[in-house]
Structures are given as C-alpha cells and as structure tokens.
Amino acid sequence: MKIINKIINALNQYAASLEKAAVWQNSRDIIGNVKGGKDDFIYEFYCYLRIIKDLKENYVIKYSEGAGSTKNKFPKKPANKKGRPYFKINKKDGTPLYHVCAGTKIKVQHGNKYDAPDISFQSADSPEDKPCHDHVKLIMDAKYIADKDGSVSKGSYNDFCMMIWNLDTLDAQKENISFNEFREVNNNCIISNRKAYERIELAYIRSHHLCEIENLNEEDSFNIIK
Amino acid sequence: MPNYICFYLGSNKIRGSLISEDELILDSKREIGIREGDKFITFLNNSYNDFQFKEYGLITEVEFLKESNELLKTFRIKYKIFGDLKENNLLSELQYSLLRVYNYKKPYKHFAFSYVYLDETDYNTIVEGRLFISRTAFGKLINSLPPLHIQNFILTLINSQGIHFFNNRDYIGALKDLKTYIVEEIENRGKFLISTETILRENFSQLLDVNEIGFCDSEDKRPDIIIKQASLFRTLFGISKEFNIWDMIEEGISENINEEFFNKSFAKKDWPINYENY
Numbered sequence: 001m002k003i004i005n006k007i008i009n010a011l012n013q014y015a016a017s018l019e020k021a022a023v024w025q026n027s028r029d030i031i032g033n034v035k036g037g038k039d040d041f042i043y044e045f046y047c048y049l050r051i052i053k054d055l056k057e058n059y060v061i062k063y064s065e066g067a068g069s070t071k072n073k074f075p076k077k078p079a080n081k082k083g084r085p086y087f088k089i090n091k092k093d094g095t096p097l098y099h100v101c102a103g104t105k106i107k108v109q110h111g112n113k114y115d116a117p118d119i120s121f122q123s124a125d126s127p128e129d130k131p132c133h134d135h136v137k138l139i140m141d142a143k144y145i146a147d148k149d150g151s152v153s154k155g156s157y158n159d160f161c162m163m164i165w166n167l168d169t170l171d172a173q174k175e176n177i178s179f180n181e182f183r184e185v186n187n188n189c190i191i192s193n194r195k196a197y198e199r200i201e202l203a204y205i206r207s208h209h210l211c212e213i214e215n216l217n218e219e220d221s222f223n224i225i226k
Numbered sequence: 227m228p229n230y231i232c233f234y235l236g237s238n239k240i241r242g243s244l245i246s247e248d249e250l251i252l253d254s255k256r257e258i259g260i261r262e263g264d265k266f267i268t269f270l271n272n273s274y275n276d277f278q279f280k281e282y283g284l285i286t287e288v289e290f291l292k293e294s295n296e297l298l299k300t301f302r303i304k305y306k307i308f309g310d311l312k313e314n315n316l317l318s319e320l321q322y323s324l325l326r327v328y329n330y331k332k333p334y335k336h337f338a339f340s341y342v343y344l345d346e347t348d349y350n351t352i353v354e355g356r357l358f359i360s361r362t363a364f365g366k367l368i369n370s371l372p373p374l375h376i377q378n379f380i381l382t383l384i385n386s387q388g389i390h391f392f393n394n395r396d397y398i399g400a401l402k403d404l405k406t407y408i409v410e411e412i413e414n415r416g417k418f419l420i421s422t423e424t425i426l427r428e429n430f431s432q433l434l435d436v437n438e439i440g441f442c443d444s445e446d447k448r449p450d451i452i453i454k455q456a457s458l459f460r461t462l463f464g465i466s467k468e469f470n471i472w473d474m475i476e477e478g479i480s481e482n483i484n485e486e487f488f489n490k491s492f493a494k495k496d497w498p499i500n501y502e503n504y
Binding site for chain 1: 314318319357359362363366367369370371372374375377378408410411412414415416417418419421422425426429430433434435438439440441442443447448449450451454455458459461462465466469471474475477478481482
C-alpha cells in the first residue's frame with residue numbers, strides 16, 4: 001500500500017477513535033477544558049484515589065456508598081455530602097478517624113457560604129447533612145494543568161489559602177496523618193500534575209499552613225514541598 | 227477551452243445513466259452548456275457508504291432530443307470513456323483536496339446535482355488521485371473534535387499564529403499546534419482516566435464494584451462510568467501504539483510532490499473547518 005493510502009487509513013482510524021473518546025459516552029459532556037464545563041474532576045478524582053490508596057497502608061479503609069442514582073457516582077463539581085459516596089478511615093484497632101470526601105460542600109466559619117475542597121478530611125462524627133468548618137480537619141486541592149511547562153497559578157494558590165482560612169483548617173498539621181508514599185505530607189495540600197506554585201521560600205508556604213505535591217502524574221516522580 | 231463536468235449517476239434527471247456504453251439521456255429545465263470536447267468524470271454513491279468518482283472520459287456529441295413539456299428538455303449526450311479512476315477516488319479521501327468542497331460534514335452535497343462544472347484543478351486532482359496531505363490531516367483531525375474544542379483550538383491557533391492566521395494557511399504549523407492541543411487537552415486527561423481505572427481495579431475491587439464507579443452531576447443527566455470511557459481511551463492509545471499518526475503525517479507531507487502546488491491553489495481558501503455544528 002502506498003504511504004498516502006496508509007496515512008488516510010490511519011487518519012480515519014485515529015480520528016474516529018478520538019471523536020468517541022473526547023465525549024463522555026453517557027452524559028455527552030466534553031472531555032477537556034471547554035466553555036460551559038471544566039472537567040478537571042478527572043484529575044481531582046485521580047488524586048483522591050491516590051490519597052485513599054496511600055492511606056490503606058496504615059489505616060483500615062471502608063467505602064461508604066451514596067444513595068439512589070448517585071450511590072456510586074462522585075460529583076463533577078461541588079455537591080452535598082448527602083447521597084454521595086466517600087471513604088471512611090479507621091485506625092487499625094477499629095477506632096473511626098475520618099470521612100475522606102471528594103468535592104463536598106462545607107459551610108465556612110463566617111457567613112452562610114460554602115467551600116468545596118477537592119479532598120476533605122472530615123471528623124468521624126461529621127454529619128451527612130450539611131457538614132461545616134467544625135467537621136473539617138484538613139483539605140487538599142488538585143490542580144490539573146494542561147500545559148506541560150505550566151505551574152500552579154498565583155490565583156489558585158491564593159484561593160486555596162482563602163479556603164484554609166474559611167474552613168479553619170489552620171491546625172491541619174496537628175492531625176499527624178500517617179501517609180505512606182506521601183509521608184511528608186503533614187498539612188493542607190495543593191496537588192498538581194505539573195510544577196508547584198513558583199518555587200518560593202518554604203517559610204512563605206509554611207506561613208499559609210500548607211504544603212504542595214508537584215508532578216503527581218504517571219510519568220514523573222512527584223515532589224513534596226513543605 | 228473544454229468544460230470539466232461531473233455527472234452524478236444517482237440523479238433522477240439522468241436516465242440510462244451510463245448503462246449504455248457511449249451515451250446518456252439527460253433531462254434539464256434549461257439549456258445545457260455541455261459541448262463536444264468537454265471532459266467529464268462520473269460520481270456515485272458506492273456500496274461502502276461513501277461516494278466515489280468512477281470513470282473519466284470525453285464528450286463526443288450533444289444532441290437536443292425533445293421538449294416533453296414546457297419545463298423539461300431532453301438531451302442525448304454521447305461520450306467516450308477513457309477508463310476507471312482507481313487511485314484515491316473516494317470523496318472521503320479527496321474532500322480536503324478539492325477547491326469545490328467546503329461542507330466537510332456532507333461533502334457529497336457539492337456534487338449531488340445531475341451535473342456540475344468543475345474547476346480544471348479539481349478535475350485533474352480527481353483524475354490523478356492527488357491529495358493535499360497537510361490539509362487533509364488537519365481537516366480530518368480538527369473536524370473529529372467536538373465543536374467546543376474546535377472553538378477553543380481556533381483561539382489557540384490565532385494566539386499562536388497571530389495575524390497570519392487570517393492571511394496565510396500554514397497547515398504544517400497548524401498541525402503542530404493541533405497535536406499539542408489534542409495531547410494536552412484530551413489525551414492526557416484520558417491517561418489519568420485509565421490510571422484511575424487501574425488504581426480502582428488493583429486497590430479497591432474488594433471494597434466496591436469498580437464497574438459502577440463514575441461521575442454524575444445532576445439527576446437529569448445520565449451518569450458517566452469510568453471503565454467505559456477508559457476503554458475508549460485504551461482503544462485510542464492502542465491505535466497510537468500501532469502507528470504514530472503525527473510521524474506518519476510528517477512523512478506523508480515530505481514525500482508528497484503535490485504539496486507545494488496545493489498550497490498555492492488553496493492559498494485563498496478558508497481553513498477546512500466544519501462550522502455546521504455551530
């Protein structure tokens with residue numbers, strides 16, 4: 001077969017497959033960052049599972065199903081805790097420690113607004129219905145950055161600082177959570193598939209009660225900045 | 227100068243459509259401009275759900291037969307067939323190499339008349355089966371994307387090419403940007419989806435039903451299942467393992483002797499983007 005015919009065949013195959021993969025088959029939502037829908041939830045959920053998987057080493061993990069049509073469906077954007085699945089983290093002796101939730105709306109300490117961290121460590125007695133800042137102990141945010149040379153933006157960093165303040169997780173460090181592969185993570189955390197927010201002095205990061213995991217993806221080795 | 231004509235054999239105005247070896251009967255509401263010495267090709271709907279250019283030849287005689295009523299004139303057109311078109315004769319192959327085509331979703335619409343006059347360049351392109359590889363690759367790939375991605379990519383391209391986006395048609399440059407866009411915006415997300423599925427299977431299958439795990443925003447939308455979408459990306463990456471589409475395109479462009487000619491011919495033509503979905 002001539003090279004030209006090979007290319008046409010290859011193009012037809014690749015284009016047809018790309019066309020299918022680029023759209024969620026059931027909801028018809030578009031994969032990617034487009035107007036009307038930013039599906040960073042793919043990366044956010046990946047990070048959520050990496051964290052839960054890591055906790056399996058030192059704790060006992062239980063899956064808590066949601067209810068109805070969202071029994072096993074995680075939210076794409078901020079959602080109520082009620083009716084959504086999450087994981088319960090217990091000590092090895094069975095003592096309940098945390099509910100680790102994805103994208104749960106949590107009422108802030110001042111005012112009636114809510115924030116919804118991508119990953120929230122809530123106390124074991126945190127209610128299904130409308131948890132508030134009292135119940136949240138440590139938060140994490142996942143930032144998917146498409147550009148291979150990109151890094152967490154100042155805006156994202158500042159938003160997360162604000163969330164820590166709003167949800168009053170300034171003492172997250174005291175939780176002393178025993179991670180395994182992420183053992184150096186001992187605080188609220190910004191996770192990214194690319195570079196962390198500038199490589200600024202550690203004192204600056206520490207003053208904001210957070211740490212950062214950069215390059216958390218399948219190709220590179222991640223790096224923890226704290 | 228001869229005319230270049232394309233007869234559509236699926237048209238109901240052509241009777242006895244080339245079944246006879248050397249003539250066809252054509253009904254027309256108007257006088258026809260087809261003359262002895264004109265060159266022609268035939269176009270039909272083939273059995274593979276595609277359209278095909280079939281034969282090429284020369285008009286030897288045009289005869290007015292009758293006027294059946296006030297509306298319809300009947301002509302007998304005699305011709306000589308030179309042969310079958312064999313190489314790259316499918317419309318799906320040729321559509322981005324033809325000046326006439328701008329409806330990339332339904333390109334047959336440009337030919338679905340009893341006959342159309344073709345530009346000499348298009349006639350030669352079809353008869354010789356020539357392809358404009360860079361434009362074909364760009365068109366096929368960009369038009370496989372959902373409309374909102376096309377919109378985003380156009381903005382990316384304007385950002386990258388600046389004012390040249392409006393004046394020039396740099397398909398090789400545009401393909402480079404398109405590759406980056408597809409990899410960063412779609413494929414890399416797909417990789418995370420596959421990794422997520424792997425983590426679920428390897429670490430959580432005792433705790434939950436991996437086949438059920440997915441995403442859902444609201445009650446009125448059908449929920450998305452991770453393993454289903456991950457499998458579509460596995461297919462896509464499976465294809466990429468068989469061959470690297472971007473390397474193939476590059477090789478094809480460098481080996482295509484017609485690329486420069488096409489670049490000149492299409493210099494004033496719009497980007498081959500399907501705007502029909504908007």
